[in-house]
Amino acid sequence: MQPNYALDDAEWNKLISDAAYYFDDLTLKRGFQYYKQNRVQTFSISEPRKMRAMVEGRENYGVYINLDNFPGNYCDCPVNEPCKHIAAVLMYYADAQKRSVASLANAKAVVSRPKAAAASAEVPAGTGSRSALVKKLGGLIPGGTVAQWREYLQLLTSPLAHTVRNPQYADRALAAIAEAKPQLSPAAGMLFKLHAHLFILENLLRPNLPAAAAPVLGYSLGYYTAVAVSELQAAVTRLMNTTLPLAEEPGEWQRVKDTLSYLRQEMLTEARDRSRDQPYFSACYELLWRKWIAPNTDGAALYSEELDALRQEGQELGAAHSRQSLLLAESRMYYLLSDDRAAWELLRKTAERPGIYPDELMSFLIPLAEAGHWSRLTSWLAEIGPLLTSRLYNLSDYAGYWKEAVRRLPETEPLMWDTLSGMLPISREIYEDLLLDYGKWQDWMDYQLSSGKAPSDFRVSDLQPLEKNAPELLLPFYHQAVERFVVEKNRHSYKAAVKLMKRLAKLYKKLKREERWEEFLEAFTSRNSRLRALQEELRKGKLIP
Template sequence: MQPKTMINDAEWDKLISDVAYYFDDLTLKRGFQYYKQNRVRSFRMISSRRVMAVVEGREDYAVSMELDSLTDSHCDCPVQGPCKHMAAVLMSVAESQERSVNMLANAKAVIDRKKAEALEASSAAGVSGSRREQAKKLAGLIPGATVAEWRDYMALLTAPLAQTVRNPQYAERALSAIAQAKADLPPAAELLFQLNAHLFILESLITPGGLHNAGALSSPGYALGYYTAIAVSELQEAIIRLMKRSLPLASEPEAWPRLKDTLAYVQLEMLTESRDRLREQPYFSFCYDQLWQRWIAPNASDPALYLEELEALRDRAGGLGAAVNRSALLLAESRMYFYLSDDKAAWERLAAASERPGLHPDELLGCLEPLAEAGHWSRLAAWLETTGPLLNSRLYNLHSYAGYWEEVVRRLPEAEPRMWSTLSAMLPLSGGIYEDKLLDHGKWRDWMDYQLSSGKVPSDFRVSDLQPVEKHAPELLLPFYHQAAERFVLEKNRHSYKAAVKLLKRLAKLYKKMKREERWGEFLDAFTTRHSRLRALQEELRKGKLIP
């Protein structure tokens, strides 16, 4: 395993400053998109100051990053200087260091923000005494308050920021304003207060005008600005980190009412938020899933809790009428049936939800992680079989889905035929992972049959891609190369003749490796005779030293 090399705080601050100086905003945005699309592969930190990776673009580009001197970094792409591939690798550096990816993606704004904060330091130091007194008073009320009252207090504390532009700086300042009313809370209550603070700021970011009206989230026509989206992404990362901490309800059962109030709030927002065709899972749908997976389900010993939630969902949906999002309702019901181990009912609702627009693939696969963590491999295999064919978005990276199949097959070898059946049924969407798994499992003939049926030609692959087949089953490449060479000749132009000759030379090496030189000679004689009238082809054959 690659050793963990860590960047300290000073090195991280310097990297942000260097990135802001070296990259323009557009390149960082494009690099951020490449990172989000999981295009960075073979990532390695050679040391805390040097990184190497391969980034998928029009081709696969090798990237070498020198973190001490970005000007000495290199990418194989045609761009001279800083490029989106370099930026994507830097985002992966941030992820590997458990640092904020969005700080790098927004490096210029981060640096500008620090400058602005330095200028505002004097005014910040002069916060009015009345506001300090208000924070102190609210801190005394928070321990005995309900979640609804917490939100009222948060609104008072953040009121001076009402006209502030919604960006990462706003989110930081709003959280800081809420933190001024620091109250002495027990551990579970403290975690719930922090979660509600983050949810409060999240709502203010995604609601037009920043109004805190429960159940009135962004309208279908409302799109987040770039810097607002960065702030939302950072908040979601913070919520994930927060919910990874255990909620000690066993030692603090009095926190259950606040947890249920928090759930009721998130449930309402989840059922009413808009669902455009976005690359990201809807914000409160994500929070609802995480809340159940991380905090409620691990503390729920009685299935009655899930039955209560099913009833609450239907009551809430009935009260909302036309305002309820049916996809969100179906997904939430599916999760409850999952926890009740009624997989058939859960699958029925997932299938119904998948037929509706605005569904993010992660919402179909949200139950896979808990099953893998619990080691329920037979049940996980059944979920993979059922949910895979429901995926219909080419925007989704299926590598995590394929990874779950690999975990199942490693522990239940008898499940392998079900994996192949499911992946083949998902074609062409599953083409990438299907090919990779055929190679990983040494199914050379199946891999070649798939390439031929897909209309692929050897030029679609790098030489290194074909090396495993050439090593283990070279005879399978013969028809692949033969057919491609003949197709190139039929195009009857100089460029295609050169491509045909290049393939013929690779064929010659294959025949030699297989010790079938005589068969190669017979083929080449027949090929040359059959195309003897194509003078340009004959010239290329001579240049390639295939004929005298």
């Protein structure tokens, strides 16, 4: 397992200060976007406070960071100063350290903000009356319904109603709610905490409306609001990944069903666009079923009831509901009922228009892998693969599920190759990697040649598996590239050709075909004898005397 080298508080505060000093605010914002888009790849920490990563941009850029020498941090992109790629890696690192990514993204504001402001809370005149109200509400919460909880949350956070919606607002709202200190059982406490986060999430998404107002479709979040929403949803995910003890507290089922009713309406009326972020309430709805409801129910009755509720809600909302959200939720119920064909049919209809987020499809795979249902998992992998059409989505998790399924059921390997080849060019990266992982050297080379790739498109390390296991396959690949370089007829291309020819010489020697190499070199030199610059480069490379 890779070492983590945890940051202490002093080191974290220094990182925040360094980020505020060396980056401008726009670069931090762009770095945050790259981090959110999962563009940071192959992250590693070689020793304390030193890390490397590859970041996907217009090209793949290598990043090296030494936290003890910030000016010496390096990215091989064209920007000659701290860039968004370095910022994205730092935010990836902060997340791995369980630190606030938002604080790093807002380093300028965090460093300049007075410490007292973060701790202060706006309260109306008359501190005594406010304290009495908080105490009273804290006593009412244990016996309240979900609807009453939301009313209490509105009262507890009312002093913050007119403040700017940013990460500080979310922190202060949660602190105001925690001040009530309701005495709740474990399951009730988790449900109340969930509703506290959902209430604040709703206020971040619809800041100028009362809680009961209809959703604002198409509302565009500001940058700092988006950061707050991202952090809040991460907190919701962590909470719902914890088991809800309903078996010990069956009396909490009514609150679970009320929570489901609330999320159902929010999910169906939530805007869907082409953004890279999964719709907020849709994610919560999915987690509620997968993490809290499904593990606590045995029969199919609850899933059938939800299908009826979804359809009824869709009819009542009319044009205000999202057809994609409805189809996706219905497919999830058929999935839970093990009616996969019905689920797949609805998913195909859902994917006919942009707006379905890849993680919503991937969420169907997680329970199957966890339960070891490998045959069913392979069927789902084959079905959702063609629906993963976003070029910006990282398919490494999808490839990982295929590898594990094939390991368990080797006879499903042909289905994996058929699916991945059918997904090209979207699946290009994972397809190439899996061909190498499975030792399909000829297939890998055929794909590169058919795609018009050249050796210069790869790092030397990328081609090392072939040089070791199937060096003969690289001969036509390198020869073809050499001829292309020569046709360009410039000094730079001649140098590239000679560099590649030196690798060819090593391959011929490894294959014990030195005579063939000498024949080629002699013919090549003679054929291009009029190209003086090429001849000079061949001499410099010590290929000819």
